[in-house]
Amino acid sequence: MSFDTIIRNGTIVTASDAFRCDVGIRNGRIIAMAENLDDADEIIDASGLYVMPGGIDSHVHLAQPSGDGIVMADDFASGTLSAAFGGNTTVMPFCLQEKGSTLREALKAYHAKAEGECYVDVSFHIIVTDPTSHVLGQELPALVADGYTSIKVFMTYENLRLRDDEILATLDSARTSGALVMVHCENEDAIRFLIGRHEANGELAAKHHATSRPVAAEREATHRALSLAEIVDTPIVIVHVSNREAMEEIQRARARGSKVAGETCPQYLMLTADDLDATELEGAKFVCSPPPRDAESQIACWEGLQNGTFDLFSSDHCPFRYDDDAGKLNEKGKRNFRWIPNGIPGVETRLPILFSEGVGKGRIDLNRFVALSSTNHAKLYGLYPRKGTIAIGSDADIALWDPTKSVVITNDILHHGADYTPYEGLAITGWPVRVMVRGKTVIDGEELIAEKGLGTYLARARSPLV
Numbered sequence: 142m143s144f145d146t147i148i149r150n151g152t153i154v155t156a157s158d159a160f161r162c163d164v165g166i167r168n169g170r171i172i173a174m175a176e177n178l179d180d181a182d183e184i185i186d187a188s189g190l191y192v193m194p195g196g197i198d199s200h201v202h203l204a205q206p207s208g209d210g211i212v213m214a215d216d217f218a219s220g221t222l223s224a225a226f227g228g229n230t231t232v233m234p235f236c237l238q239e240k241g242s243t244l245r246e247a248l249k250a251y252h253a254k255a256e257g258e259c260y261v262d263v264s265f266h267i268i269v270t271d272p273t274s275h276v277l278g279q280e281l282p283a284l285v286a287d288g289y290t291s292i293k294v295f296m297t298y299e300n301l302r303l304r305d306d307e308i309l310a311t312l313d314s315a316r317t318s319g320a321l322v323m324v325h326c327e328n329e330d331a332i333r334f335l336i337g338r339h340e341a342n343g344e345l346a347a348k349h350h351a352t353s354r355p356v357a358a359e360r361e362a363t364h365r366a367l368s369l370a371e372i373v374d375t376p377i378v379i380v381h382v383s384n385r386e387a388m389e390e391i392q393r394a395r396a397r398g399s400k401v402a403g404e405t406c407p408q409y410l411m412l413t414a415d416d417l418d419a420t421e422l423e424g425a426k427f428v429c430s431p432p433p434r435d436a437e438s439q440i441a442c443w444e445g446l447q448n449g450t451f452d453l454f455s456s457d458h459c460p461f462r463y464d465d466d467a468g469k470l471n472e473k474g475k476r477n478f479r480w481i482p483n484g485i486p487g488v489e490t491r492l493p494i495l496f497s498e499g500v501g502k503g504r505i506d507l508n509r510f511v512a513l514s515s516t517n518h519a520k521l522y523g524l525y526p527r528k529g530t531i532a533i534g535s536d537a538d539i540a541l542w543d544p545t546k547s548v549v550i551t552n553d554i555l556h557h558g559a560d561y562t563p564y565e566g567l568a569i570t571g572w573p574v575r576v577m578v579r580g581k582t583v584i585d586g587e588e589l590i591a592e593k594g595l596g597t598y599l600a601r602a603r604s605p606l607v
């Protein structure tokens with residue numbers, strides 16, 4: 142048997158096992174796993190390294206229209222480049238339906254932005270903001286058949302949110318068409334009330350972003366989303382969970398028999414609301430929704446990663462430049478927190494943070510790291526076993542990790558389009574040193590090897606949860 146590439150001497154780690162063998166790759170797929178493989182155009186020596194499935198980040202925002210003169214800091218080129226440098230081989234960004242448009246129109250525009258630009262594979266979730274009878278009755282079932290098998294709905298943001306009757310109708314359409322629904326759970330009316338009160342009191346600094354979106358607003362919406370899903374009898378994903386009370390809602394729904402997946406993100410492990418209370422304007426760097434909470438919430442989120450409350454660890458990469466009129470410090474944002482665009486960069490730092498803080502500090506083991514960073518994303522969103530594992534027949538999407546490599550995160554070592562990282566100065570042990578997408582090396586050390594356009598679009602099967 143001959144191969145394009147053999148990876149030798151590494152320790153293979155999957156969501157269930159860790160073992161020593163060589164990996165043989167041909168035509169972009171893993172075709173052999175055995176000792177002493179020979180005969181290849183390229184031999185990669187992985188001594189001292191972990192050979193893991195490339196990360197799958199199933200929650201990122203790239204080139205998403207943000208309104209009001211605000212521009213996202215990453216397009217598909219910079220966002221997927223940054224993803225690759227962070228050990229990822231697939232990302233799943235959101236295609237936003239603008240009100241008055243169809244889902245197909247939104248997809249056409251979004252595909253045009255991605256075409257030929259990507260360094261890793263991509264697959265889109267669709268954000269439904271205008272659930273007309275045409276969208277729910279005709280478009281969604283046809284799109285699921287075409288491999289667009291997940292959607293997101295918002296319970297917050299005036300221009301994006303769905304009301305309860307619209308959520309019910311959307312869940313019902315998803316149930317019959319086989320789409321998996323992700324829900325952003327925060328109570329918009331409560332938030333608007335609190336923003337109004339802050340404004341009336343002249344409390345306009347970034348830190349009031351956090352107090353205007355309290356745990357109760359997230360907990361209530363989480364409970365409501367789970368109840369609506371139970372009424373319709375369809376599974377949902379609760380995304381970007383920030384605190385224990387929302388986690389307990391997920392646990393209770395599961396105990397009642399509901400099918401629910403849970404996701405948390407690095408910001409809920411590493412940041413708190415105190416970060417928004419930095420010197421007045423700097424706090425804008427940490428404005429995201431739900432907001433980071435407190436030290437106890439960080440502990441709760443680690444527990445959730447350990448005990449299975451969370452299936453997914455995603456970045457929610459949603460980058461805006463800081464010192465920029467089209468970013469965090471836009472003219473209105475400088476004066477009032479409500480106009481600071483919500484979201485922080487993190488696609489490149491997600492896995493190093495989970496590895497260093499999680500595996501390195503003994504909070505999770507290597508198998509759980511792989512499950513949370515790759516395998517569970519592939520399974521939940523219909524990409525498994527093509528993606529998300531190291532197995533014969535799977536795509537050769539592989540990250541080689543040096544568990545001893547020390548890196549201090551600073552913005553100048555990152556490849557995203559933002560001009561800051563919320564994790565500036567964080568010391569990390571463990572870093573991906575080589576990243577391969579379908580057998581092609583994209584990143585080798587600090588060097589970019591591949592051409593843009595290597596990444597392709599992935600149609601997906603239905604989620605096994607639906």
Ligand code: DUC
Pocket residue numbers: 202325381429430431457459483484
């Ligand atoms: N929700 C997200 O999922 N990402 C960024 C902002 C938001 O509200």
Ligand code: ZN
Pocket residue numbers: 325380381430
């Ligand atoms: Zn969201």
Ligand code: ZN
Pocket residue numbers: 200201202457458459
């Ligand atoms: Zn998001």
